[in-house]
Amino acid sequence: MNSNLQPNFNYVLLSHHHIPNVQEIEVYEQAEGYSAFKKSLSLTPDFIKEEVKASGLRGRGGAGFPTGIKWGFFSKDREAKKYLLCNADESEPGTFKDRFLVEKNPHLLIEGMLISAWALGTQKGYIYIRGEFYHQAKILEKAITQAYQKGYLGKNILGKDFSFDLYVHRGAGAYICGEETGMISSLEGKKGQPKLKPPFPAIKGYRGYPTMVNNVESLAAVPWIISFGAARYRQWGTEKSPGTKLFSISGDVKKAGVIEVPLGTPLKNIIEDHCGGMREAPLKAVIPGGSSAPILTAEQAYKVKMDYEDVASYGSMLGSGAIIVLDQTRSIAEILKWTLEFYHHESCGQCTPCREGTGWMEKIAKRRPSVEKTSTPEEVMDLLNRVAQNMRGQTICALAAAAAMPTQGILKAFPEEMKAYFGNLKS
Amino acid sequence: MSTSLPFSFTEKNLKEYQEILSRYDDIESALLPVLHLAQEQHGYLPTVVVEYISSLMGIPKIKIQEVISFYDMFYDTPTAKKIVQVCTNITCSLYGGRKIHQELLSHYNTQNMVPTKDGEIFIQKMECLGACEIAPCIRVGNDYYGPIQDTQEALNKIKGESANP
Numbered sequence: 001m002n003s004n005l006q007p008n009f010n011y012v013l014l015s016h017h018h019i020p021n022v023q024e025i026e027v028y029e030q031a032e033g034y035s036a037f038k039k040s041l042s043l044t045p046d047f048i049k050e051e052v053k054a055s056g057l058r059g060r061g062g063a064g065f066p067t068g069i070k071w072g073f074f075s076k077d078r079e080a081k082k083y084l085l086c087n088a089d090e091s092e093p094g095t096f097k098d099r100f101l102v103e104k105n106p107h108l109l110i111e112g113m114l115i116s117a118w119a120l121g122t123q124k125g126y127i128y129i130r131g132e133f134y135h136q137a138k139i140l141e142k143a144i145t146q147a148y149q150k151g152y153l154g155k156n157i158l159g160k161d162f163s164f165d166l167y168v169h170r171g172a173g174a175y176i177c178g179e180e181t182g183m184i185s186s187l188e189g190k191k192g193q194p195k196l197k198p199p200f201p202a203i204k205g206y207r208g209y210p211t212m213v214n215n216v217e218s219l220a221a222v223p224w225i226i227s228f229g230a231a232r233y234r235q236w237g238t239e240k241s242p243g244t245k246l247f248s249i250s251g252d253v254k255k256a257g258v259i260e261v262p263l264g265t266p267l268k269n270i271i272e273d274h275c276g277g278m279r280e281a282p283l284k285a286v287i288p289g290g291s292s293a294p295i296l297t298a299e300q301a302y303k304v305k306m307d308y309e310d311v312a313s314y315g316s317m318l319g320s321g322a323i324i325v326l327d328q329t330r331s332i333a334e335i336l337k338w339t340l341e342f343y344h345h346e347s348c349g350q351c352t353p354c355r356e357g358t359g360w361m362e363k364i365a366k367r368r369p370s371v372e373k374t375s376t377p378e379e380v381m382d383l384l385n386r387v388a389q390n391m392r393g394q395t396i397c398a399l400a401a402a403a404a405m406p407t408q409g410i411l412k413a414f415p416e417e418m419k420a421y422f423g424n425l426k427s
Numbered sequence: 428m429s430t431s432l433p434f435s436f437t438e439k440n441l442k443e444y445q446e447i448l449s450r451y452d453d454i455e456s457a458l459l460p461v462l463h464l465a466q467e468q469h470g471y472l473p474t475v476v477v478e479y480i481s482s483l484m485g486i487p488k489i490k491i492q493e494v495i496s497f498y499d500m501f502y503d504t505p506t507a508k509k510i511v512q513v514c515t516n517i518t519c520s521l522y523g524g525r526k527i528h529q530e531l532l533s534h535y536n537t538q539n540m541v542p543t544k545d546g547e548i549f550i551q552k553m554e555c556l557g558a559c560e561i562a563p564c565i566r567v568g569n570d571y572y573g574p575i576q577d578t579q580e581a582l583n584k585i586k587g588e589s590a591n592p
Contacts, residue, residue: 093516093555124452131463131500132512132556134569167450172459173499175554189458189486191497207453250518250559257560291517291555324517324559338520342554348497 011244011260012224012233013217016105023139025146028107034152036223040115041160043226045078048119052222054230056242061087061178061215062290062320064241064308071120073202075210078121083211085187085201086113086219088129088136089171089178092290093342094322097246098216100258102129103136105220106143110166112219114152115226117164120212124165128183131172140168175346179397180213181205182348193348194397217246237263241307245318251325252279263307267296270306271325281327285413289319291339292402294409295332316409332414333421336407337365343403354400357391361407368425377422381411434475436483440468444483454484458494462501471502499553507542507549511585512566516555522574524563528552530578531585548585 016022019031028034040048053068075082086109090098102109113125129137144166147153155163169187176182177192184206186192205211221243225233234242241263247270250256254276261270267286271277286301287293294316296304304314311318326335340362349355363369364384388404395401411418436444447460461484465476472495481488495501513519513528528539531550535543542549558564561573565581572584 090557091555094518094559095555096557096559099557130557131498132553132566169450170460170463171498172463172501173553174497186459187456189455189494190490191493207456248559250562251521256562287517322559326521330521334520335517338515338517342516345554 011236011262013101013108013220013244013246014105014258014260015224016108022105023103023107023143025107025143025150028105029150032227033107034111034150036227037111037114037118037152038158040118040226041158041162045119045121048115048226051230052119052225055221055225055233056230056237056240057218057221057225057233058241058308059215060217060221060245060321062092062292062317064318067214067218070202070214071116071212073200074120074212075203076121080121081209082120082122083206083209084113084117084120084122084125085180085183085206085211085213086125086127086216087178087180087183087213088127088133088216089183090133090216090320091130091175091178092292092320092322093339094248094250094287094290094324095320096248096250097258097321099133099136100248101216101220101246103139106140107147108220108223109140109216110143110147110152112222113166114147114157114164115222116212116214116219118162122212123163124167126167126169126187128169128171128177128187130177131170134170137168137170144168174348175342176348176397176399179399182397183213184211191348193350194399196396238307238309240309241318245306245321247306247321247323249275249323249325251323252281252283252327252330253277253325254279261306264305264310267304267306267323268302270323271301275325278325278327281329283325284328284330285326285332287322287324287326287335287406289317290322291324291342292398292405293317293319293322294405295335295413297413300413315412317405331421332410332417333365336410336418337362339406340365340403343399347399347403351395351397351400353391353394354403357387357400358403360387361403365407366425368422377419380422380425381415381418385411434465434469434479436465436479437468440464455486458484458486458491459498462491462495466501471504471506473503473505499551502540504540505542505546508547509567509585510549510551511581512551512553512556513581514554514556514558514562514564514566515552516559518559519556519563522563523577527563527565527575527578527581531581534578534582 021027057067058064174192177186179194181195182192201211237243259274283298286296308318344358344362347354347358388407391400391404451457477491515524564573575581
């Protein structure tokens with residue numbers, strides 16, 4: 001699939017995207033591909049870990065936790081059995097950046113994983129890709145085969161005392177497998193149910209061994225950081241949100257697609273310059289970071305800068321960088337119903353507040369509760385808000401909060417519209 | 428016992444099975460890819476397949492059934508030659524994904540996840556397929572299509588495609 005947007009050649013992640021056939025290893029090598037990995041082998045693992053830490057790279061899956069600090073929690077015993085797990089389960093509604101990255105440039109991810117494996121001392125890695133991305137899994141498998149043939153993967157890589165095997169593992173359609181402990185359960189051949197933390201996967205993960213789980217986009221940023229250095233990576237972004245970020249933009253803009261821009265880029269610029277502005281009607285609202293992120297009003301959306309801190313200052317989150325743009329013809333109540341239907345469907349069912357709460361919220365949003373106490377729209381909204389609030393912080397993983405936050409966000413951002421909606425809702 | 432079972436991997440898939448096992452440090456981890464393989468061969472994963480996989484891998488049947496029921500892409504009831512997945516998450520719904528889903532069901536005179544009587548088409552409502560830039564999108568077999576202008580275009584895409592592997 002092609003994005004309508006022109007890739008920007010000057011940045012980190014999409015810098016090879018304009019090169020025809022860059023998914024072929026020879027083409028990638030001609031474009032300096034695997035040079036960062038070769039350089040890495042002349043550097044100490046500690047140096048690489050320090051460089052990634054100094055870059056301030058934050059986990060691009062959605063949580064935004066600094067990758068270098070996460071790496072710091074990992075076992076330093078190089079001989080001990082350890083795994084590197086790439087999270088390519090991209091399932092947060094609105095998100096398609098990782099797919100765009102790997103289908104055009106699979107070797108960038110493989111190179112990022114190789115450098116990370118060398119730094120972390122992992123002997124085996126898996127790319128867990130969502131089951132629907134069948135062709136992307138095949139692209140990755142082909143690229144891995146090429147990397148083995150060139151001696152970048154396997155035993156004693158490039159003559160060094162370093163061996164690393166890499167495999168693609170396809171999921172089978174479950175949002176929760178994007179949660180890192182859910183992903184580990186799934187890789188272990190089980191239902192993708194998240195596990196209690198601690199212990200964190202960095203200490204005790206896949207099959208009980210230390211496992212480092214990083215998102216595609218985080219790992220794909222590593223080669224650039226090693227080639228050009230942490231200081232140059234920090235030329236982009238803000239002090240706390242350094243570097244560039246991929247954004248998946250969809251909805252009511254003229255051009256939807258994936259862009260790479262420095263963190264801190266105003267959302268207004270993204271909509272107007274990169275996406276050609278609104279399609280037909282003026283802006284009403286934006287979901288800035290995937291469906292878990294509380295909605296922003298048009299006024300907020302035209303003010304916010306797309307970095308972790310600024311989006312948070314509006315009560316929302318940068319998340320996976322999935323921007324869903326809504327124009328004034330759109331019904332916010334519909335958005336709420338679709339969102340809750342999704343979380344109810346995707347709750348893994350092991351924690352009661354989430355299993356029941358997501359279902360209750362979906363029901364309340366679709367049909368007025370037949371309880372006397374909740375007859376007025378305000379009372380229905382209050383009930384919905386309370387159910388959402390009671391789900392938060394009560395569960396093993398963040399799915400409950402991911403359902404509660406956008407619900408509360410909609411009630412807060414569009415109270416009048418929701419009041420009118422609930423006023424007309426049948427019981 | 429296993430020789431009397433009505434399902435077994437083909438020669439080719441048995442080799443594929445061995446290759447899958449070689450990727451993992453334990454046999455349980457191979458379950459998802461092995462189920463994908465079995466479903467490619469059989470179309471869905473009924474009890475006979477579960478029994479075969481259970482005896483082949485030494486994993487209790489209940490554990491396999493649990494896994495099949497958990498994931499949207501594993502089916503324990505019959506599917507059809509073509510599995511058509513229609514995204515109905517936010518962006519696709521903005522652009523008519525739900526309408527397309529309903530109209531496809533009417534067109535084929537069937538229900539969600541019930542194969543047509545001729546065994547040709549199986550329609551499944553899906554959550555975000557991760558292709559919002561081509562909303563509304565559908566997935567036929569392993570191929571994505573979008574933006575789908577209307578149900579007629581969806582029908583053309585479905586008809587134009589080869590059978591689900």
